Amino acid sequence: MIQVGARSMYNDALLAAVGRAGRPIMLKRAMAASIEELLAAADFIAANGNSDVILCERGIRTYGRITRNTCDLAGVAALNLLTRLPVLVDPSHSTGQRVLVPPVSRAAVAVGADGLLVEMHPEPRRALSDGLQSLTFDEFHEMMRSLEPYIDLRRQERVATAT
Amino acid sequence: MIQVGARSMYNDALLAAVGRAGRPIMLKRAMAASIEELLAAADFIAANGNSDVILCERGIRTYGRITRNTCDLAGVAALNLLTRLPVLVDPSHSTGQRVLVPPVSRAAVAVGADGLLVEMHPEPRRALSDGLQSLTFDEFHEMMRSLEPYIDLRRQERVATAT
Amino acid sequence: MIQVGARSMYNDALLAAVGRAGRPIMLKRAMAASIEELLAAADFIAANGNSDVILCERGIRTYGRITRNTCDLAGVAALNLLTRLPVLVDPSHSTGQRVLVPPVSRAAVAVGADGLLVEMHPEPRRALSDGLQSLTFDEFHEMMRSLEPYIDLRRQERVATAT
Amino acid sequence: MIQVGARSMYNDALLAAVGRAGRPIMLKRAMAASIEELLAAADFIAANGNSDVILCERGIRTYGRITRNTCDLAGVAALNLLTRLPVLVDPSHSTGQRVLVPPVSRAAVAVGADGLLVEMHPEPRRALSDGLQSLTFDEFHEMMRSLEPYIDLRRQERVATAT
Numbered sequence: 001m002i003q004v005g006a007r008s009m010y011n012d013a014l015l016a017a018v019g020r021a022g023r024p025i026m027l028k029r030a031m032a033a034s035i036e037e038l039l040a041a042a043d044f045i046a047a048n049g050n051s052d053v054i055l056c057e058r059g060i061r062t063y064g065r066i067t068r069n070t071c072d073l074a075g076v077a078a079l080n081l082l083t084r085l086p087v088l089v090d091p092s093h094s095t096g097q098r099v100l101v102p103p104v105s106r107a108a109v110a111v112g113a114d115g116l117l118v119e120m121h122p123e124p125r126r127a128l129s130d131g132l133q134s135l136t137f138d139e140f141h142e143m144m145r146s147l148e149p150y151i152d153l154r155r156q157e158r159v160a161t162a163t
Numbered sequence: 164m165i166q167v168g169a170r171s172m173y174n175d176a177l178l179a180a181v182g183r184a185g186r187p188i189m190l191k192r193a194m195a196a197s198i199e200e201l202l203a204a205a206d207f208i209a210a211n212g213n214s215d216v217i218l219c220e221r222g223i224r225t226y227g228r229i230t231r232n233t234c235d236l237a238g239v240a241a242l243n244l245l246t247r248l249p250v251l252v253d254p255s256h257s258t259g260q261r262v263l264v265p266p267v268s269r270a271a272v273a274v275g276a277d278g279l280l281v282e283m284h285p286e287p288r289r290a291l292s293d294g295l296q297s298l299t300f301d302e303f304h305e306m307m308r309s310l311e312p313y314i315d316l317r318r319q320e321r322v323a324t325a326t
Numbered sequence: 327m328i329q330v331g332a333r334s335m336y337n338d339a340l341l342a343a344v345g346r347a348g349r350p351i352m353l354k355r356a357m358a359a360s361i362e363e364l365l366a367a368a369d370f371i372a373a374n375g376n377s378d379v380i381l382c383e384r385g386i387r388t389y390g391r392i393t394r395n396t397c398d399l400a401g402v403a404a405l406n407l408l409t410r411l412p413v414l415v416d417p418s419h420s421t422g423q424r425v426l427v428p429p430v431s432r433a434a435v436a437v438g439a440d441g442l443l444v445e446m447h448p449e450p451r452r453a454l455s456d457g458l459q460s461l462t463f464d465e466f467h468e469m470m471r472s473l474e475p476y477i478d479l480r481r482q483e484r485v486a487t488a489t
Numbered sequence: 490m491i492q493v494g495a496r497s498m499y500n501d502a503l504l505a506a507v508g509r510a511g512r513p514i515m516l517k518r519a520m521a522a523s524i525e526e527l528l529a530a531a532d533f534i535a536a537n538g539n540s541d542v543i544l545c546e547r548g549i550r551t552y553g554r555i556t557r558n559t560c561d562l563a564g565v566a567a568l569n570l571l572t573r574l575p576v577l578v579d580p581s582h583s584t585g586q587r588v589l590v591p592p593v594s595r596a597a598v599a600v601g602a603d604g605l606l607v608e609m610h611p612e613p614r615r616a617l618s619d620g621l622q623s624l625t626f627d628e629f630h631e632m633m634r635s636l637e638p639y640i641d642l643r644r645q646e647r648v649a650t651a652t
Contacts (some may be wrong), residue, residue: 074234224358429563
């Protein structure tokens with residue numbers, strides 16, 4: 001899979017190129033992009049030949065200072081109504097703080113996200129970047145165990161909706 | 164309970180008065196208030212004699228237009244780390260759209276909210292205000308049924324953490 | 327004159343009271359208030375009996391960190407088209423930095439502001455609050471000298487427009 | 490001159506390429522970029538061989554709806570303190586409204602901008618894009634006449650500062 005980062009969401013030349021790449025694309029929402037602009041970028045990739053696009057909410061830039069960005073989980077719910085494309089949530093960049101990654105991941109699953117993009121590092125203190133928001137492997141496994149019942153719930157709801 | 168609305172969060176005279184009111188206070192976060200300012204307002208009520216304060220996240224004002232406000236659910240998780248006060252989420256004012264209330268309510272429960280503040284109306288089309296974000300009674304009951312397993316999950320986790 | 331601070335712009339009880347006060351009112355824009363909301367607050371004061379209201383732009387809260395707030399000078403120009411009420415600019419709270427007060431004051435005059443609200447302190451380092459944004463008396467006088475030709479220009483333009 | 494648009498400010502490959510282009514570069518601030526990020530992008534161009542960079546403030550995205558964006562004129566004053574690079578203001582994209590272009594242009598000159606980037610069209614109603622913010626040629630000439638005394642004032646101040 002090719003990731004188009006938040007800073008590249010408006011890069012039409014890149015979007016056209018990944019439209020021809022023949023591989024799934026993960027498209028991250030730009031820092032102050034509207035939901036409509038995110039969908040337009042996905043459409044542009046599709047118009048260039050690739051409709052295998054996964055969207056990713058990674059937090060928008062607001063006045064808040066406790067979290068690195070503001071995770072727009074209602075925007076994820078809106079995307080689920082507006083498009084059939086899968087939607088991921090990146091709780092690491094959204095919050096910028098390790099301790100907030102598990103609760104925001106639970107909320108992302110509950111709001112209807114199709115997946116998570118979580119930063120890990122064997123030794124976060126030694127990370128060259130983003131160490132403050134990286135989980136250790138143990139923390140990641142513990143989080144995944146706590147997420148399982150939420151994932152199960154969503155799966156049951158989807159089965160019930162589909163039948 | 165007395166509700167201090169978002170537009171009154173900075174009203175020190177009112178905060179002092181409700182601090183002397185002898186009843187529980189629900190304090191809504193102002194439209195562009197930081198988490199620190201919300202906590203300071205709660206402290207000010209407590210300093211005036213009333214520590215029975217419930218905080219409420221009701222969405223912050225950002226550039227987004229699909230939702231009425233941006234619901235800061237990571238802020239709720241942060242509040243849970245910073246204070247022992249209960250925290251509600253208002254998915255109605257946060258989103259401004261009826262169809263987004265159930266998924267955002269699920270996410271609020273999952274992120275650790277202690278309760279929800281949901282607008283209902285027997286006939287939303289006839290509501291004098293906020294009709295677009297109001298659930299009918301049937302929609303509310305259906306939402307509550309779908310929330311129950313999430314509430315149960317959180318309850319189990321809290322029991323597990325406490326023991 | 328009575329000043330209604332930014333944190334009180336939504337305080338309807340206060341707005342009604344100053345509407346009955348029989349004195350000019352300076353109404354500061356709240357931190358995330360729209361231009362429409364500022365005008366609605368002024369209308370509410372007028373509806374309570376006092377149309378002698380002066381509006382004040384004091385910066386809105388955005389993601390920026392170099393300035394304390396973001397001074398919305400285009401909003402001042404918009405206000406001049408939407409209302410006959412005088413409009414002040416507060417370059418001190420807008421920027422939070424002494425060195426930015428003179429250039430933002432010049433811009434405020436040029437954009438069409440009817441006045442400035444500038445913080446001064448005989449010894450800013452000893453100020454109990456807002457010292458970083460306060461001018462000394464000497465700095466204030468120097469700034470006023472540099473503003474004079476801009477004020478003259480605006481006066482000439484107004485005379486030309488009126489004739 | 491080559492213009493790097495707001496949506497390309499974070500495009501490192503493009504910044505590196507224009508760094509090798511041997512022509513002056515106009516670099517527009519991205520929609521939610523900080524002043525620091527704008528300067529970092531200019532530094533990156535310089536590090537690739539081209540220090541002939543002109544910065545451009547074109548409005549940041551906020552919650553405001555009367556103007557298309559919020560023109561950060563205090564940010565222009567801050568840039569003048571932080572860098573020797575020239576700084577332009579784009580009053581057209583900042584405001585999105587023709588009638589606001591002249592007052593914001595005056596303010597830009599007064600705050601210390603080194604130039605303006607103004608949209609014009611012989612028949613704005615027929616413009617394929619951005620017609621609402623485009624001046625006619627007549628409106629442009631009228632605006633330039635009204636700007637002249639402000640430009641003269643700034644020139645005198647610069648001469649006085651330099652001597």
